[in-house]
Amino acid sequence: MTAMTAPVRNRVPRVTGVVPLNAARLLGVELRRNTMPWILPLIAVLFWFDSYRPSAGTSPLYGLRTFWNMGQGHTIIDFGPFVAGVAAWMGSRDGRRGLADLVTATPRPRWVAQLVTWAATAIWAVAAYLICVGAMFAMYAHQGVGGTPPWWWVGVGVAAVTAFSAAGFAIGAYWPNRFAAPVAAFGGFLAMFLSSQTGFTHQSGWALILPTNSYDDFTGSSQTDSGIFYPWVPDVPIARIMLLAGMAIAALGLTGLPARAGGQWLRRAAAIVTLAGVALAGTAVGLARTAHESVEGAVIPALHDAASDAPISYSPVCGSAAGTSVCLNPAYGRWLPDVTAGLAPVLAEVSGLPGTPARITQVAASYPSGGSGPPVPMTFGGDPLALRLQLGILNMPGACGFCGLVTAQQFTDQIRLLFAHAFVGAGGAPGSPVQQAVQAALLQDAGIPIAAQPTLMRHVENYPGAEKGPATGPVYAAARRLAALPAAARHAWLATHLAAVRAGQLSLGDLP
Amino acid sequence: MNVEISDVTRRFGRTQAVSGVRLETGPGVFGLLGPNGAGKTTLLRMMATVIQPSSGRVRLLGRDPGGYGPRREIRRRLGYLPQSLGYYPGFTVAEFVEYFALLKEMPPGQVPRAVATAIERVDLGSRARSKLRTLSGGMLRRVGVAQAIVNEPELLLLDEPTAGLDPEQRVAFRALLRDLGEQATVVVSTHLVEDVGAACSEVALMDAGKIVFQGTPDELIARGEGTGAAGDAPLERGYSAVLAAARSATAVA
Numbered sequence: 001m002t003a004m005t006a007p008v009r010n011r012v013p014r015v016t017g018v019v020p021l022n023a024a025r026l027l028g029v030e031l032r033r034n035t036m037p038w039i040l041p042l043i044a045v046l047f048w049f050d051s052y053r054p055s056a057g058t059s060p061l062y063g064l065r066t067f068w069n070m071g072q073g074h075t076i077i078d079f080g081p082f083v084a085g086v087a088a089w090m091g092s093r094d095g096r097r098g099l100a101d102l103v104t105a106t107p108r109p110r111w112v113a114q115l116v117t118w119a120a121t122a123i124w125a126v127a128a129y130l131i132c133v134g135a136m137f138a139m140y141a142h143q144g145v146g147g148t149p150p151w152w153w154v155g156v157g158v159a160a161v162t163a164f165s166a167a168g169f170a171i172g173a174y175w176p177n178r179f180a181a182p183v184a185a186f187g188g189f190l191a192m193f194l195s196s197q198t199g200f201t202h203q204s205g206w207a208l209i210l211p212t213n214s215y216d217d218f219t220g221s222s223q224t225d226s227g228i229f230y231p232w233v234p235d236v237p238i239a240r241i242m243l244l245a246g247m248a249i250a251a252l253g254l255t256g257l258p259a260r261a262g263g264q265w266l267r268r269a270a271a272i273v274t275l276a277g278v279a280l281a282g283t284a285v286g287l288a289r290t291a292h293e294s295v296e297g298a299v300i301p302a303l304h305d306a307a308s309d310a311p312i313s314y315s316p317v318c319g320s321a322a323g324t325s326v327c328l329n330p331a332y333g334r335w336l337p338d339v340t341a342g343l344a345p346v347l348a349e350v351s352g353l354p355g356t357p358a359r360i361t362q363v364a365a366s367y368p369s370g371g372s373g374p375p376v377p378m379t380f381g382g383d384p385l386a387l388r389l390q391l392g393i394l395n396m397p398g399a400c401g402f403c404g405l406v407t408a409q410q411f412t413d414q415i416r417l418l419f420a421h422a423f424v425g426a427g428g429a430p431g432s433p434v435q436q437a438v439q440a441a442l443l444q445d446a447g448i449p450i451a452a453q454p455t456l457m458r459h460v461e462n463y464p465g466a467e468k469g470p471a472t473g474p475v476y477a478a479a480r481r482l483a484a485l486p487a488a489a490r491h492a493w494l495a496t497h498l499a500a501v502r503a504g505q506l507s508l509g510d511l512p
Numbered sequence: 513m514n515v516e517i518s519d520v521t522r523r524f525g526r527t528q529a530v531s532g533v534r535l536e537t538g539p540g541v542f543g544l545l546g547p548n549g550a551g552k553t554t555l556l557r558m559m560a561t562v563i564q565p566s567s568g569r570v571r572l573l574g575r576d577p578g579g580y581g582p583r584r585e586i587r588r589r590l591g592y593l594p595q596s597l598g599y600y601p602g603f604t605v606a607e608f609v610e611y612f613a614l615l616k617e618m619p620p621g622q623v624p625r626a627v628a629t630a631i632e633r634v635d636l637g638s639r640a641r642s643k644l645r646t647l648s649g650g651m652l653r654r655v656g657v658a659q660a661i662v663n664e665p666e667l668l669l670l671d672e673p674t675a676g677l678d679p680e681q682r683v684a685f686r687a688l689l690r691d692l693g694e695q696a697t698v699v700v701s702t703h704l705v706e707d708v709g710a711a712c713s714e715v716a717l718m719d720a721g722k723i724v725f726q727g728t729p730d731e732l733i734a735r736g737e738g739t740g741a742a743g744d745a746p747l748e749r750g751y752s753a754v755l756a757a758a759r760s761a762t763a764v765a
Contacts, residue, residue, distance in 0.1 A: 025623070026614040033602045098598030102659075105560040106615035107587035113615055260562075263580030 023116060030120030036086050040128045046078045047132045052139070059396040061331060062147035063224045065140055070153035072199070073160070073212030075133060077192045080164040083125045085185030087168030088175075090121045091255070095176020100260065109262030111270060114173060114255050122165040129161045130154075146331025147227040148312075152237035159244035160211050164188055166248035173255045208236055208298065209243050209288035223297050224392035228331045229364035230311055233297035235304050242284035250277030295366045316362070322347035326360040328391065338397050338408055339389070342415030345446040349487075350423060353494055355380065355502070357387035365392025375462055378422040387422070394418075395461060414460050416446050417453070421463075425502030430465020433475050434506040440471075440479035441490065450476055450483065478508045485512060513538050513571075514667055514697035515559060520568030522554050529554040531721035533568070541693035543712035543729075544701040545751060550718040552701040553595050556671050559699065560592040573667055588617060591665030595672050595701070597656040601645035605636055605655050608644060612659040630662040633688060635681070649676040657685070661692065668698045674707055686711040705747045717754050724758035 051069035058064045069075045091114070094100045104110050137149050168184040175183070192212060199213030207213055226232045256262065256270025291300045296309050316327035319336045321343040328336050343360065350356050357380060367375050377393040380386070397411040420442045424435040431439065444450050450471045457463050482490060493512055500506050517535040521528065530551045546552050557563045558570060561577045573589055575582035600608060609627045618626060631640050634654040644652065653676045660668060670689075674682045689711040692698050702708065708715050709729050717725040717732070725732060729747060736749030741756060743749035 021620045022614050022617055025620050026611070029603075029607055029611050029614070033600065033607060035602075093600065096598075097600060098594070098596050099600070101557065101560070101562045101594045102592060102597065102612070103615065104562050105587060105590060105592045106612065107584045107617050108615045263583070265580065 023112070026113070026116050027120055030117050031123065034120045034124055035089055036083075036121050036124035036128075039082050039086050040124070043079055043082050043128065044132060046082075047075065047136075050078050051075045051132075052136050055136075056139070056143075059398055060140070060143055060145040060334070061224075061392075061396075062140070062145055062149055062227045063392065065145055066150050066153065069136070070150055070157070072196065073157075073192070075129070075157050076160040076211055077189075077196070079125065079129055079157075079161050080192055081185045081188035083161055084164040084168030084171075084188035085181040087118065087121050087125075087165040088172035088184035089181040090117055091169035091172025092176035092178075092180040093117065093172070095173075096178065100176075104260050109266050110260055111256035111262045111266060114169075115252065118166065118169045118252065118255075121169065122162050125161050125165050126158055129157055133157065144334075146329075146333075147225075148232070150227060150232045150237075152232055152234040156211055156237045156240045156244070159241040159248070163244040163248040163251070166251040170251040170254050174258075204291070205289050206285050207288075208291050209239055209285050211240050211244065223295065223367060224365040225329075226297050228312070228329055228392070230296040231308055233294075233299060233304075233308070235300035236288065236291060236298045238303050239284045239287045239291075239300055242287070243281050246277045246279070246281030246284060248277070249280060250274050253277055293367070295364060311364075321360065322351060324357060324360060328362045328389075332362060332391050332396075335391070335396055335411075338411050339391070339415060341408075342412035343419060346416050346419045346423070346442060349442060349445055349491075350494070353491070354498055355385065355423065358384035360387040360389055362391055363388045365390040367393075376422075376428045377462070378418050379427075380422065387419070393462065410459070413448055413456050416443055416448060417456055417460060417463070420446070425504075426464070428464055432504045432506075433478075433508050434501055434511060435504065436475045437478040437482060437508060437511060438494070438501055440476060441482035444479070444483040445487065445490070450479055474508055478511045482511055514573050515542075515699065516569075516571040517555075517559075518569045520555075520558065520565045520570060522551075522558060522563065523566045524554075528721055530558070530565070533718075533721075533723050535716060535723060535726070537697060537699070537714060539693065539695065539697050540713040541689050541698045541700060541711050543708035543715040544699060544718065545703065545705060545708055545715055546718035547703060547755070551721040552718050553671055554721075555718070556592075556669050556699065556701050557594075559667075560590065560594075560669050561586060562592075586667070588663070589666040591660035591663060591668040591696075593656045593660040593670045593673055595675075597652070599644045599652055599655065601643065603644050604641050605631060605644065605647070605658070606640045608655055609658045609662050613662045616663045618663055626662050626664075630658040633661065634658045635684065650678055650681060653677060654681070654685075657688075664696075666696050668692060668696050669701075670698065671701045672703075673700060674702065674704060682707070683710075705751050706745065709745070709747045717751065719755055719758050720762065722758075725754045 051074045055065045055069050094103050103113055133154055168188065171184045172180040195210040195212045198207055199210050253270050253274030256273065257267060287300050287302055290302065291298045314329055317330050317333040317336055318325055318327040319340045320326065321340040324347050326336065326340050326343060328339065365375070375390065375393050377390045379388050381388060394414060395406045397406050397408045420439045421431065423442070424431060424439045426435045426439065430436065440450050440453055443453055448456060454469065454471050485493070497506065513536045515535060515537045517533055520530060520533045522530040533555060544552050544555065558565050559572060561583050564578070570577060572586045575586050577583040577586050603611065606627055609630055610623055613623045613627055614620070631637055634657050636651065636654055636658065639647065639651065644655065647655065653673065657670070657673055660670065674685055677685060686707065689698060689700065693713070700707065700712065712729060715727065715729055715732055716723050725735070732750040732754065733746040734750065736743065736746060736751070736753040739749070739753040741749045741753035743752050
């Protein structure tokens, strides 16, 4: 007797209440035989080239390191289209393979079976995303990157990968043929492309909801020193997670609408799920429209928890420049020697003059809301008078990622220029001709020749009123006259006239 | 009666695939014969609760598949092998059968034994760990049968189950059908009359969406005797004679 003619066994008894365990085993089978792992090496390579490598070339601060891969969403762009494509492949599987009838003829509703297949696909994709991001953050930690990781942005990435998998799966389920995968992948890429391009031009209102929206002043996402001076504000990420979760829920609900998906009540449930997803996504867009910028980042009033705005406490690292205390956040500690080296000559030059700071302290970099002009990296205030330094606005020495290598000399020149600009009272404006002339003379004496100053101004990001031409004209002529004076004579003139210079009450003819 | 079908019609657009079919059958192996396009597969799909009839009444295992709860109960007790069965090429034989055992909501603790038994019964025990993409067409057909019987169904629907099987496997499969038919209602759709003669206790012949004959294989043979109908075997001659009579009656009408 062959095995095929073996007698019939007793029927397997049926047990109620085993559905969850049964579904877990089904998920196990789907996880073992899912297509997603096959594409993950390609995604990992892309992630390394497009997300990790460019970010590793920027200053070791989480805000800067994650601007490209999290803020502008390159981790999402690296994963999204491929995940959508593979999910479409999985979603179209039963139809493509001619198994739809067989799956439909089982007691488990086809929608549930499809959701299990999708869940396995999404688990692989999300796990891979978390592993890639985890490895990247581990590398950052190993490199001593300052600040704290933007976990909420990681949450946005997880939600995005999930949404891409759900959308791709729905495309495959509705269009079960071999072209579903490339169409879904291309659609995902197109969506990300449009999202990125929109993010470059629209950084407020509804556009904040786009998961790749973050321009170079971080408007709409966070501030440069988020995670260093203040916790990452989760408001916009929460809204983005809501949007992406809503899209995922709606897409999965759609797969339950066809007649084959299950019974009538199940299809009604699928319709409700779809509508709930759409409502969640719509709510998220509405919330994003109410966002405004604060010193901590973008705030959505309905989602904001003011208690989370408390500054992060830290013990500053301090040094001395020309006898003046210079204290920085430990995340910036590695640049303390560069900062003190940059400030020392100008501080020595103005020592004893009115308005000379008694100490220099770093404060959180803060980009003002749109239309309020460029940020001012150095300001004076407090009693005793302190120079408040927003290092997060500056290009720090070392690799800069998207702005080229910044040498230590360029950084110290930048510090001196900005200090002199603030010291003469020019603030966020180019300054009066006299202020410009005094500034140029101070810089000349601090080791930056007048002829080189226009070039320096052009290279300092957000510097107000940078000279476009060479160092000629009446301002520079006056500056050269002032710089030519003996140091003591210049110091004496400044001691007498500095208040008038700051008030803009002098003309170039008043300079010695 | 495990299958009660009365006045069932099914249309696909303007095409009437099944027209006014009446059918009743209890435990045993029931053969559904007919030429290509006769409506056998559509009838089986309705019996498998994959599609609903356009009109008429279907009761399976004493339940009305129109309701969600009864339909689910029917499906728990159902085994189905579609005519054009696809497969997941990356799955192993055991995984594929396990997958459908789980979809049939079998208790997880009993799935491994049931899967092993089903695979042994279709003589694929040695290939249980083989990926489906490595199997021949006949082996894949046997995998399809294994998934259909893994839950020890009370109603087993097999659409062209012997397609692609070699002669030795067809003989073994007919024996399996007889075994299964001792406890369950097995409906076998085929256009191979020798399968019917060897395994079925009752047979229906479909043509143009209608049942034109229902009886035992011997009764079908008797219809062909002395008619001069084409066919190498008595059952084939009966088949041809019934079809010819039905078509001439349709033409006259």
